[in-house]
Amino acid sequence: MIYTDWLYWLFVFVAVVTYYIIPHRFRPLVLVASGITFYSYYAGSYVFLLLLEAIAAFVLIHISIKKKKHWMYPAAVIGVVLVLGYFKYSNMFITTLNDLLGFLHQPFLPTAEQIVLPLGISYFTFELIHYIVERKRGSLPEHKPASFLSFLFFFPTMVAGPIKQFQVFYPQLTARFQLDHALIGVTRIGIGLFKKMVLAGTIDLLAEPVYSQAGIASSDTETLWIALIAYTFVIYFDFSGYSDIAIGTARLFGIVLPENFRFPYLARSIAEFWNRWHISLGYWLTRYVYFPLGGSRVPTYRIYVNLMCTMAVSGLWHGAAWNFVVWGLFHGLMLCVHRFYVKQIKTKLKPVPRWLKPGTTLLAIGITFFGVTLSRAFFILPVADGWKLVLRLFGLT
Known part of the structure; x- marks a missing residue:
């Protein structure tokens, strides 16, 4: 693990000291340099891939805005998605295609064993898409290229998030050293x-x-x-x-x-769970997948479709295997059931007596935790094995 490496913490110390002793205008450069150094050490030459991807996206969106070349905006988004797709999902796609065409008795396409998933590319891609979309919308403050790169290559979040927002991150680059920040x-x-x-x-x-x-x-x-x-x-x-x-x-x-977890296993519904669990991912999925699909401003059946699609994306983002898709759809189904209950059933029920509310709260927490726990069977295991586990859990095999 990176965080058990003493060299990593020495690197953090040097980076922090350097960050505070130089003038504010050079701070983004320190973050870029430290991020590139960190990524080069732990992921090698893949740092050039991320740099090239970031620079290309920045140039495309800049030209799209300044020169009114509107096609460059979707090109930038599609480009970064294709890069993620190639490195993360190529083998999944090839294996699935070969399985579907198994009647040929030989692989339709060879598995690309040499493809290695670059460290943290899923987080990098989502932050880059956030930047491209918000830049196009005009919601970002004026900034220089170095600030953009410091956002993407901020090394504490490159491995496992949280997924940042540029408009929140950027204004903090001029903060002075404060002892309470260090103690916290x-x-x-x-x-x-x-x-x-x-x-x-x-x-x-x-x-x-x-x-x-x-x-x-x-x-x-x-x-x-x-x-x-x-x-x-x-x-x-x-x-x-x-x-x-x-x-x-x-x-x-x-x-x-941004905080990423707020006691998620105390959630009283699956919707509340996703407001407490991996919060930065939930925000990203809501803003850049669920809302563009129409969110809740569409006919009822479309809302359910939007929920299922959004959670399918969540599953695919977590891993390049069908069990993650099943896990995502499982959560999508729970969200649909919860929404149906809230909109169609709960409104017709009589108010719960005050003396019963603690019990109903505990019951709601228990039901939510049960659903989340059961879904883990498909998070940890391939689909067939996950299904066997579910059957065993209920004594059906």
Whole structure:
């Protein structure tokens, strides 16, 4: 793990000190240089791919605005999506196509084994799309190219987010050193490391039965439920730990990043869960997928389609395999059911007596947690194995 490497923390210290001792106008350059150095060390020559992609997108959107070349705006978006698609989804596409054409008794296309997914490219792509769209909309403050690159190559968020917004990030580049920022930053880093290395690492031992087909086959129903619940907490502590470390490191630079988790397992509905879980991703999906599809301003059946499509994109973003798509559709279905309940059923029910509300709140939390936990079967395993796990959980096999 990057964050257990002492050299990384020495790098952070040098970057932070350099950031504060130089004039404000050079700070973006420090962030660009540190980001490129960080990415080069951990991902090698792929840094040139990200640089080329960023520069090309910046030039295209600049020409689109200044020269009224409107076709360059969609070209920039499509370009960055195609880059992500090639590196992340080529093998998924080829494998699926070969499976569908299995009657030929030979691969229709060879699997591109040499394609390696560049570190953090999913986060990089989503932030770049955000920048392109908001720049086209005219909602970004005036800035120089170095500020744009510092936004994309801000190394604390390059590996696992949170997904930033340029208009929030950019004004903070002139902040002075404040002791409270540093203390908050160090504290958040400590909390994040504790979550990842102690809590996630320890609870992970309980989750081992659901990591393989053999473990599923050899475990009883009770053990599998314990393991899947444990995995649900492993995911939370591991991922929120990453976010804490990123948020804490950014604070050392005087930069406040968006919170990514707010006690998601206390959510009373699946809609509330997505307002508490990976919040920056939920915001991005809502603004750049759900709203462009029509959001909630369309006929009812279209709203459900929009929810399913948005969560399918969420699943694909998480991983290049069909089980992630199934996981996303599972959440989309839960969102549709929740919306139907709120719009068609809840409004017709009598108000809950005050003395019953604590009980109904606990029940709502329990139902939501149950649905989220069950969906993890398709997050951790291929579709067939995930389905076997679900059947075993309910004693059906």
